[in-house]
Amino acid sequence: MLLTLNSNFFRPFGIEGEIEKSIEAGFRSIDLNLCQVNNNVLFFPGKERHIANIKRILASGGAVIHQTHAPFPSYREGEDEYNKLLKERTLQAIEISAELGARQVIVHPIHFKNATKKEQLERNLELYAPYGALAKKCGIKIAIENMWAHHRDKNDRIVPNVCSDAEELCTYLDALGDGYTICLDLGHAGLVGEAADKMILAIGKERLGALHVHDNDFYHDSHTAPFLGDMNWDAITDALAAIGYEESFTFEVDGDYLPPVKELRLPAAKYLLAIGEYLVGEIERKKQKKA
Numbered sequence: 001m002l003l004t005l006n007s008n009f010f011r012p013f014g015i016e017g018e019i020e021k022s023i024e025a026g027f028r029s030i031d032l033n034l035c036q037v038n039n040n041v042l043f044f045p046g047k048e049r050h051i052a053n054i055k056r057i058l059a060s061g062g063a064v065i066h067q068t069h070a071p072f073p074s075y076r077e078g079e080d081e082y083n084k085l086l087k088e089r090t091l092q093a094i095e096i097s098a099e100l101g102a103r104q105v106i107v108h109p110i111h112f113k114n115a116t117k118k119e120q121l122e123r124n125l126e127l128y129a130p131y132g133a134l135a136k137k138c139g140i141k142i143a144i145e146n147m148w149a150h151h152r153d154k155n156d157r158i159v160p161n162v163c164s165d166a167e168e169l170c171t172y173l174d175a176l177g178d179g180y181t182i183c184l185d186l187g188h189a190g191l192v193g194e195a196a197d198k199m200i201l202a203i204g205k206e207r208l209g210a211l212h213v214h215d216n217d218f219y220h221d222s223h224t225a226p227f228l229g230d231m232n233w234d235a236i237t238d239a240l241a242a243i244g245y246e247e248s249f250t251f252e253v254d255g256d257y258l259p260p261v262k263e264l265r266l267p268a269a270k271y272l273l274a275i276g277e278y279l280v281g282e283i284e285r286k287k288q289k290k291a
Contacts, residue, residue: 001283003276004029004066004250009269012262015041016053023061025269030058031250032068032100034093042096043089051099058100066248067143067183067210068097072108075127091134098138104210106143106183107131109172111162120162125175136179143183143210144172146199148191148221158221160192166202173207181209185252190218190231197232197239205243212252213276223255226275237279241286249280 005027007018022030034040041050058064070093076082090107097105109124128142135142146169149161163169169182182203189196200208215229216222226233251272259268 001246001280002029002064002066002248003027003273003280004031004248005269005272006031006033006069006250006252006254008033008035008254009251009258009272010265012265015050016057019054019057019063020061021266022269023057023063025266026273027269028061028063029066029248029250030063031248031252032065032097032102034068034089034096034105035071037071037085037089043092047096051096054100065097065100065102067104067106067250068093068100068102069106070094070108070131073110074108075110077113087130090131094131094134094138094140094142098135098140102140104141104143104181104183105135106145106210106212108147109144109162111147111149121172121175124162124172128176128180132176132179141179141181141209142176143181144169144176145183145185145212146188146194148188158191158219164188164192165194166199169199170203170207182207183210183212184208185212185214186231186236187212187214187216187221187223187229187252190216191221195232195235197235200236200239200243200245205245208243208245209247211245211248211250213250213279214253214255214257221255222257223253224257225251225253225272226279228257233279234282237282237286240283241290244287245283249276249283251276 005022007030010018010021070090112123146163147161148158186196189199214223215226215231217230
């Protein structure tokens, strides 16, 4: 099982520096952050030089770009100019992801205001259609993620959103068809009252193609390191072992875990690697015990 770090962990070091520092920390698999719509050098002229540099760094470090994250939010109602740019950037992200050898690119589903569940699904299928078509052409997958939202009247409260539970995630995946997979964000699960381990079991091995691994207190999307929040990592590793999960164990850790001084990010990432090695070891140990 690959142990993967989101490149945003080293964002102050620039796009090439993100890859170099991730490798220096001991990670050999990277989740490339393509979330910034207007300030990511890979979306602008001269990107070829950066892509060539990234390929060289990966090759020399024996590392891979396993997956990427497309810009978000994927759509804003009533903002035609933004939506046009976002679609362009997402299509670019898919092409970049394929060129760098990624297996999948994460694209968030969207909650459309005042729409029924049926209308939500129909509009998301329409939203995903051009991305899925290009991804299939490029030989990679689109991964849909479980989401949350702020309460419309109380912004400090987190509530369920589109694809917040396993049943709806599976419904969307089955409707989208071939060329798609599920990225289960473990931290998002507890924020909306779902147990991450139960979601893993409900989704199953065939549908679960990716993870976003981080911790929180069930009230704030803090994206901190495992064991620094309230999530049940014993239950999570049990569930991943039970379904025989073999895909990447991908840290999407930043937020509250990031040291305020960039020079401290390398030792922080090395500690995160140790946590990951322990958790992956637990999953593999439990698989063997089950066998």
